Amino acid sequence: MNVITAYLDTMFAAYPASPRLAEAKAELQAMMEDAYTSYREQGMSENEAVGRVITEFGNLDELAPQLGISAEIAPVPAAQIASAPVAGREPLAPAPITLDEAEAYTAARRRTQTRFATAQALFVLSPAVLIVLSTLAAAGVIGLGANESALIGVLVLLGCVAAAVLILVQRRQLLTPFARITAGDFTRSGEVDRWAGALASQSAHRRTTALQVAVGLWILAIVPVLTLSMLTPPEVSRTWIGVALAAMLLMIAGGLFLLLKNSGDAATAATLMQSRRAVGPGAREDRRSLVGVVASIYGPLLLVVYLAWSLIGGWERSWIVWPVGAVLFGAIVAGIRSWERYRAQA
16 A cells, blocks of 8 residues: 555646645545455455556546546646746646656666676676785795785776776766656656556566575575685695685676676666655755665775785785675675665655
């Protein structure tokens, strides 16, 4: 029922509040809830029932004559749009999103999703060469000193980070024409909501499969380290621990790439089905995910910690910052996602 209520709030947010619209909204909500209950009794799942109800009742233009609100939702004259807001009247809502805009935005997201997944994987993999060279050089396996191996590793790390940042900047530029959508500066329409719902349904199986494989890889990522530590002599494990840690990072990055590459349509549908619920100064909601904010700070902070530890305490053990940081970041992301889902359902 919360989904239906939120959908109705968004549907009516585009029009100035009035007693007749409030009455029509209550009537429509009762009709939708009755239909939802009927579909649930027929054996449909909650998501299926909500999707069917929105499909049937999601077009306010078609329902307006039946509800007697055709005059209330008539297009606003251009002169009124250009005029200053009248005291006591709600500010005008942003323009609704069209199906053509939604399809173009989805196509752009699909073209850039692999780049986004690659950039995130590069962030995770960036310290792998540094870890391998540092541990092998310390054990005398390769003909490089500690400083030379550290220098090569740091250069590779910085190169990976720079490449990832460049990819993200280019992706952002390609999505610039759709800034209105990514910022949520639009009102939803039944047509786009139905299309986005179908998009989410079509991608659900692929995303679920990718999530299962990714979680499996993340769980098994510790196996190379455990195997080396428990089944080899101490001198061998100390020599090759860097290779095991690099393998762990590779599995984590592979799972992350797979998940992000196959989650683009689901993320696009979620964006299209969100919009500003209010307009005017102070009414705009911040749609940015906290994960993005944390990630933008976490990576550079981790690099500063690593470099500080290495310069002060030596390069031999400072590599441990990266595997610990990767695991910690995964826990932080999981916590943020859980909190965001709880807030969305509250």
